[in-house]
Amino acid sequence: MASYDGFIPLGKQFRELPDPSTQERYSDEQLYALALYIYSLKPPANPHPFEAEAVQGKQIFQQQGCAACHPPPLYANNKLLPVSGFRVSEDLKTRFDVLLVPIGTDPHLTIETRRGTGFYKVPSLRGVRYRSPFEHNGSAATLGDWFDPRRLRDDYVPTGFKGYGVKNRAIKGHEFGLKLSGNDKAALIAFLKRL
Numbered sequence: 634m635a636s637y638d639g640f641i642p643l644g645k646q647f648r649e650l651p652d653p654s655t656q657e658r659y660s661d662e663q664l665y666a667l668a669l670y671i672y673s674l675k676p677p678a679n680p681h682p683f684e685a686e687a688v689q690g691k692q693i694f695q696q697q698g699c700a701a702c703h704p705p706p707l708y709a710n711n712k713l714l715p716v717s718g719f720r721v722s723e724d725l726k727t728r729f730d731v732l733l734v735p736i737g738t739d740p741h742l743t744i745e746t747r748r749g750t751g752f753y754k755v756p757s758l759r760g761v762r763y764r765s766p767f768e769h770n771g772s773a774a775t776l777g778d779w780f781d782p783r784r785l786r787d788d789y790v791p792t793g794f795k796g797y798g799v800k801n802r803a804i805k806g807h808e809f810g811l812k813l814s815g816n817d818k819a820a821l822i823a824f825l826k827r828l
């Protein structure tokens with residue numbers, strides 16, 4: 634039922650809201666029951682041990698300032714980061730939890746698509762071990778790829794989503810952790826897999 638700048642996905646000719654009396658909707662009771670069921674689901678036990686490497690990774694996470702945007706316990710501050718090229722109005726700043734820190738990720742999906750908002754939200758890192766591919770486009774197949782500095786090069790072949798007809802392209806932005814040594818990076822990833 635939502636309208637995206639006049640485009641209504643479920644509307645007549647995508648322009649006009651359909652008559653609500655002809656629309657079927659689950660009752661509030663049914664949706665509440667569905668929500669309770671979803672809350673009852675428990676994630677599988679974490680198969681990764683919290684051993685020396687992950688303990689070291691936790692320190693690296695703190696030293697690198699990751700918690701500024703990914704603070705425990707959710708490992709997300711839930712803020713919206715505007716992309717470059719998007720001007721944040723005073724109205725948006727008061728209505729939403731906006732963090733004006735540019736991180737240089739690809740603005741395409743949030744600026745040039747109908748449902749785009751101009752922002753990307755800081756994702757939670759809980760359960761990141763079973764949530765690949767990473768980044769809003771799903772461009773990086775593994776955490777190792779997400780923290781691989783080669784992904785910034787234009788001749789890089791994304792290991793996840795590439796784009797129609799695209800052979801190579803950079804996965805830009807979010808350069809946090811890219812300069813870590815091999816050991817430190819492995820430790821950081823071991824920690825992330827514990828979340």
Ligand code: HEC
Nearest residue numbers: 697698699701702714734738754755756767768769809810
């Ligand atoms: C200034 C805020 C900020 C900082 C600091 C930051 N991140 Fe992020 N992080 C983000 C945002 C925003 C995204 C989503 C980027 C996107 O999808 O384009 C993200 C995405 C990620 C992802 C991918 C998650 C997914 O579900 O796709 C991982 C993993 C991650 N960050 C880990 C880290 C680690 C580790 C550090 C520190 C080395 C760090 N981040 C520092 C804001 C930040």
